[in-house]
Amino acid sequence: MNILVYSGEGTSRTSLAHTVNSLRALVGHHYDVMKIDAQGLLTEPWEESTSLLVMPGGRDLPYMRDLNGRVNTRIKEYVHNGGRYLGLCAGAYYASSRVVFEPQTPLEVIGDRELQFFGGECRGAVFPGFVYDSEKGANAVQIRLNKQVFEPLRLGFDETRVYFNGGGFFVAPEQFSSTTQVLAWYGDEDQQAGGGSDTPTPRAAIVACQVGRGLALLSGVHPEYDAAHLDARNPEYGPMPNVVSRLIERDAERIRLLQSLVKLMGLKLTEVVPPPAAAAVATGSDAGAAVIPVGAIMGIPSLTPLYLASVHPSLTADLARTLASMATPEGLIKEANDTFQLIPSPQHPIPEHTPTLVETSEGETEEQIIKNLVICPDQVPSTLLTPEFAMGDYFRHLQEARGSGLAGPMARFGSTLLYGQVVSSTQTMLDKNFGLCQHLPNGLVCNATIQVAGRGRGRNSWISPPGCLQFSMVLRHPVAARHASAVFVQYLVALAVVEAVRSRPGYEEIPMRLKWPNDIYAEAPLDHPSQAVAHESENGMPKMVKIGGVLVNSNFSGSEFLLVIGCGVNTTNPNPTTSVNHLIRYYNERHGTNLALFTQESLLARVLTxxxxxxxxxxxxNGTGFAQFEQLYYRRWLHADALVTLTTETPHRQVRVKGITLDYGLLRTVAVDETGREVPGQEFRLQPDGNSFDMMKGLISQKS
Known part of the structure; x- marks a missing residue:
């Protein structure tokens, strides 16, 4: 399931960055936190796969201009039908019935709004001094929590301070008590603030509004802002102790408050225990709470070293010489996206590096740090260094899976492995560092236990949890192979994942399937057969859930395509959908079998071979290309003769899926009439990267 964060015109880049980073830290193991713009909200079938829609801080008027009408109608229907909406500052103004902002000033904005999740008026700014695109109006405001709501959650405090800059308060929420509950009020100090002196305190700072079967949580303050990523030296924050220092003092409380708000919206939290050696902030009444590092976003672990080893030491030695030739005298390989520090062996000390702030192509700020790359010249590293992945076991499984059928020079995929327990993104480290990638051997695999900035197709990005097999591989595909278009590589990888399980004796009926173009699905296991009806999909078939996916990035280099293949498949963790091992356990229970479970090491070896x-x-x-695998692919996919609606056509056309073309891998569909009969001569061919697909719902729409 997804969490969508609006990133269209009017969104504050700073607010957007804090919102995305905080949500990925808190719930990224269970949800894919993605950005979406107005065009995406208008054209993509996002509702069924979205657990939360977030409207961050920024400017309310551009939201109106781009979203009024059809988009707002979809948002309202989504929430009314059980969805969740989180509005922060401008997003809270926007979701109220009426906005009154800075009246009788040059910044005045007054008017009605369409969403109307809060039935009354949102009025601000509560505190004076607001200036657009500035921190002059920023404040570390006090908020008092509603004890009735938060005492059962055992926060250990009933007031705290959070970031504020231009937010409003919700006027007379008691008039809407049947649908609205106040979660927090501004503190006593706001009696001297702006926003209308005729309104008595307390002023509602955060409210929860029941909207049909759904929920809208609206906040005039910014609990998502992490003070550690604010520049305390900015003079607009005032002299020390200033806004930032006061926020940092209470940051442990802010994190717990944000966790509680996430829980109140019905979302699953990532459970992470901070390292015991970390410096901590604690309150006297909080003895049972987790220890949280000062300024840290709870849930994002620190990066660990990368370990390079091979199935044979000679392969490691060859690559080590290549890497050394690229490095500075200090052992640094400086690439376009990352810098790597070469460490000659695991016996050498691992240096500590200081993170630096860099601006991304989207205008956001993120931390980057030099990545330590440890060469293992003679043998694989000890499991004391890589406790979550035994590289020795992996190479043993790889050789066993190859057997005698893939020996010699053709046995290359996965023979060299670059592993890190916690990495930024295996895909980014290869794909975004093209100079390094050009020097890596064909078939090198980079894998990780946890990714803190994993990449998927389009906007997809996530913090991936333990239990998900995730890897990227370098593949040099010859341009001269005209019969073997590179577009089919993604199909072959997805098919290899399914076949790695289902081709194993005894595992033939494990219900793993393919969703075009590059997703791996499975039938959701039932805890008990009596629950079958509740778990079935709308068409009476077993509910299908995603357990994996494939991403292929391509660069042209001389006479070959330099492909970086990314793949993730949930192996052992049953959240958020299910896993390969959960499928096997359920199969064993239903059929009285005793099929062995996979480890990360054994599944990676089988997928690669x-x-x-x-x-x-x-x-x-014999030059037949993908044709030799076509029928196997169709046996494994979900879409045989499926009826879908092509929303790129006006009026919308219903078509039947017939297969994929063998030249460029396009989805081949044929129009059908009202009775479901195919219309001769009306064939539509759709390409994977030109359309957005929700084929489980029967929709295909053009991407923006």
């Missing part, structure tokens, strides 16, 4: 088998046949195969 299966892909190598398919890919070698793809390049050879």
């Amino acid at each position: 299966k892909f190598e088998e398919l890919y070698n046949g793809f390049l050879g195969g």
